[in-house]
Amino acid sequence: xxxxxxxxxxxxxFFIEKDLQNLTLNFSDDSFLYFTIINERIFxxxxxxxxxxxxxxELREDAANNNIDSYEYYDLKNESFKTKESVTNSSTIKKIKxxxxxxxxxxxxxxxxxxxxxxxxxxxxxxxxVLVLDKAKTVFDSINDNDESN
Amino acid sequence: MKEKKQxxxxxxxxxxxxxxxxxxxxFDPQKITKEHMFYGVPTELNCETVEMETKDKHYLxxxxxxxxxxxxxxxxxxxxxxxxKSISKKVVKELFALIKN
Numbered sequence: 001x002x003x004x005x006x007x008x009x010x011x012x013x014f015f016i017e018k019d020l021q022n023l024t025l026n027f028s029d030d031s032f033l034y035f036t037i038i039n040e041r042i043f044x045x046x047x048x049x050x051x052x053x054x055x056x057x058e059l060r061e062d063a064a065n066n067n068i069d070s071y072e073y074y075d076l077k078n079e080s081f082k083t084k085e086s087v088t089n090s091s092t093i094k095k096i097k098x099x100x101x102x103x104x105x106x107x108x109x110x111x112x113x114x115x116x117x118x119x120x121x122x123x124x125x126x127x128x129x130v131l132v133l134d135k136a137k138t139v140f141d142s143i144n145d146n147d148e149s150n
Numbered sequence: 151m152k153e154k155k156q157x158x159x160x161x162x163x164x165x166x167x168x169x170x171x172x173x174x175x176x177f178d179p180q181k182i183t184k185e186h187m188f189y190g191v192p193t194e195l196n197c198e199t200v201e202m203e204t205k206d207k208h209y210l211x212x213x214x215x216x217x218x219x220x221x222x223x224x225x226x227x228x229x230x231x232x233x234x235k236s237i238s239k240k241v242v243k244e245l246f247a248l249i250k251n
Contacts, residue, residue, distance in 0.1 A: 010192040018187065022203040024231075025195060033195065137215040 005083060011035060012042050012074045012081075024052075038063040042074040160248055161241075168237050172224035178217045188219065199238075201231055210234040212242065 015023050015035050023035040026049065033046045034056065043063065047055050062068055074081050161174045182189050187209050191200060202209040208231050212220045220241060222234050 007192065007194045010194065014190055014192060017190065018202065018204070020202055020204055022201070022231075024199075024201040025197040026199040026201075027195070028198050033197075137218075141215060141217045 040076040212238045
């Protein structure tokens with residue numbers, strides 16, 4: 001938890017230093033981490049890219065209704081970081097946990113069989129991708145190296 | 151260097167065509183100064199793109215390699231984050247095509 005919180009605080013410090021209104025990080029596994037400031041509180045949420053708009057919309061609605069127990073946030077007024085653990089016993093969290101358990105049950109019941117992959121096609125694709133990326137990387141890096149020498 | 155000139159010309163042409171008033175550049179995150187918006191981004195999380203929004207501007211940074219990031223930025227009153235994202239994908243795609251040729 002401490003490590004997780006330390007990383008978040010670094011991003012929150014960055015957010016404050018640059019005077020940002022929104023900050024989004026997107027990762028290769030199609031997940032995102034989002035920071036935003038609402039009523040002097042810097043919220044952070046994370047999830048899958050496909051749920052990005054929905055989660056942000058929910059956050060804004062919850063913040064407008066002050067229903068924020070289930071969010072981690074940094075309070076600029078009190079200069080304090082509120083973790084999910086600090087609100088674990090709230091009724092909102094209990095409700096969320098119940099819903100999550102239900103969803104997990106449902107997810108297990110509708111789990112699909114893994115799709116069969118054509119190995120040869122995959123291998124060909126990998127080889128083509130590596131060639132293109134290697135070439136691009138060499139060119140991009142040489143541009144930056146040349147920037148320095150110029 | 152021919153490639154550098156080609157890339158610069160490409161960015162200039164691309165910006166004029168798709169994002170007038172906006173800015174496109176390729177940079178090495180190790181060589182930027184503290185005035186750069188990307189300066190100081192925590193490195194704990196290895197991300198593909200970073201989007202920032204200030205009072206008046208959108209910034210999009212897309213990782214191309216460890217030493218090369220693409221930056222696209224523009225005024226908020228003219229462009230939204232989704233447009234910058236689409237443009238960045240188009241830039242990378244056309245840049246790759248340029249390099250391949």
